[in-house]
Amino acid sequence: MPSMHTDKAFEADLRDLREKLLAMGAKVENLIVQSMKALIDRDSALAEKVVAADKDVNRLEVDIDELCRKILALRQPAASDLRLITTALKIVTDLERIGDLAVNIAERSIDLNQAPPLAPYVDTPRLAELAQRQVRMSLDAFVSGDVAKAEEVLRGDDLLDALFLKIFNELLAYMMEDSRNIRRATALMFIAKHLERIGDHALNVAEMVVYMVRGKDIRHPQSRNLTE
16 A cells, blocks of 8 residues: 655645546546447447547646646655656556547447448457456556556456457458458457557556556566566
8 A cells, every 4th residue: 555644735645646547547447438338339429429538538647747747846756756656657648548549449430330230249348348457457556556456467468469369360250251341340450459459558557556666667578577
């Protein structure tokens, strides 16, 4: 758990930062869910709402950036507090990009809804559930400073990558079976790729949690040893 400060104003700033990051995380999680619902239900009106909601995510990104700069300027944090602020600055970028990817899914859904459905969507909804779970777990790990949970996210990325490859191959088979499927299958491939990228951003967050707690940079495979 994060340590408490005797400086109440400093502690309030850090609490505000965590709360804003959680709020932003909740919004991008919801955008993932709503964009997939728009795809599965063929609901273009809902997809348009996802596109419009991205401005709220962008606003939170700016607010959190400003709060981090304020804390750095006024509190001059050191050691674990400094790692917390620098981690937050990186995480907020990953969250903003997750929001962008959810918007991309919604925009693809609007395009797909103009044509007859390519049934089935194979395992794309399952991939979305895994990606959303990875995002939620990585943020939980950040807020609680839980390295074990962050490491669970790191291990979960292999499952997400394997499912993406399975979907890719199945959609490729649809294309080879009938050339009329190519346009719709290609759009679904992009959606699956967006979900796989969302998982990558969750992975980035988990790596930063390990850095924040242990002071160890594990962004590159040669520096990663989950047993340490």
